[in-house]
Amino acid sequence: MGWLKRLFGLEKLENQENIQAPAYQAPVAQSQSQAQSQPAATTQTIPPERMGLNGEYDQSGLAKRVAQAFDSNPEVADIETVYVAQQGSTVVLKGSVPSQEIVNKLVSIAKNVKGATGVETNQVTVG
Template sequence: MGWLSRLFPGSKKPANASVAPAPAQAGIPPEKVGLDGAFDESGLAKRVALAFDEDPQLDDLERLWVAQLGSKVVLKGEVPNQDYLSRAVSIARGVNGATDVDTSQVKVG
């Protein structure tokens, strides 16, 4: 099971899903742009999950979760080592609309 389907059950990946879609209409804040460019309250978290799915170095871990608080990406749970967490943070920071990544709720090891 991939990141997107595990974190957002019932959400279907649109055929035109993108980590960096163009907003479907003017005025949508970058953190609220969904996978297909439409407004989505969890748009940033979903695009981060999609970015994790697209990275071959990040195997899906059932103990790491992605959330968002406004434009801040929040990672929660456990990772096996610091390298994994560093990779996840780097990818999350690279997603349009992310202004910060909070890892204070992640246990390493």
Template sequence: MAWLQRLFGMEKPQDAQVNASASDSQTAPERVGLNGEYDESGLAKRVALAFDQDSNLTDVDTLWVAQTGGTVVLKGTVPSQDILSQMVSVAEGVNGATSVNTDQVTVG
């Protein structure tokens, strides 16, 4: 199952973008949704979309993505440190992400 489907119960919207531009200049980068609209969980959704678009990352059904402001929060279990490192790298590349917190991730 895809990241967006599992985490947010949604299919990828048409024209969804990982680094969508805000439809207005007032929206903080972490609150920009998949199509540029305001979304409280915009950053987390765009990170999930980035995970879906990375062919090296399969859906790890024991990991969740959340956000606190501009911080991407990963929670759960990943199979290896390499997978976690790749996920952190992908998440850091999403516009609006100021940091990635992995304190709640277990490897193994």
């Protein structure tokens, strides 16, 4: 059973091996004449850590994208003793693994997911 299925009850998305949060695109400034002729539009951007698997707002978006990245890596795809959570933009790993090398691999993968500013492993036991 994959990470997404085990942790969130979701199937891996077809044709989307490793979804990353879309790059932030700043709103374009309007000239004064454009601003006067058009109604004010509210622009809301989703923080990278809240970006879901399909670009939607998701409170657990970062954790889901990390789980998807783990599913995409054959070295860690079959691990079923670690759980992924998030606290803001920090990925939190919990559980147990047989070796420090696996912890290091999980941290390396998680750090490369857009929106992750850190990875906490103090709740992971090795052995």
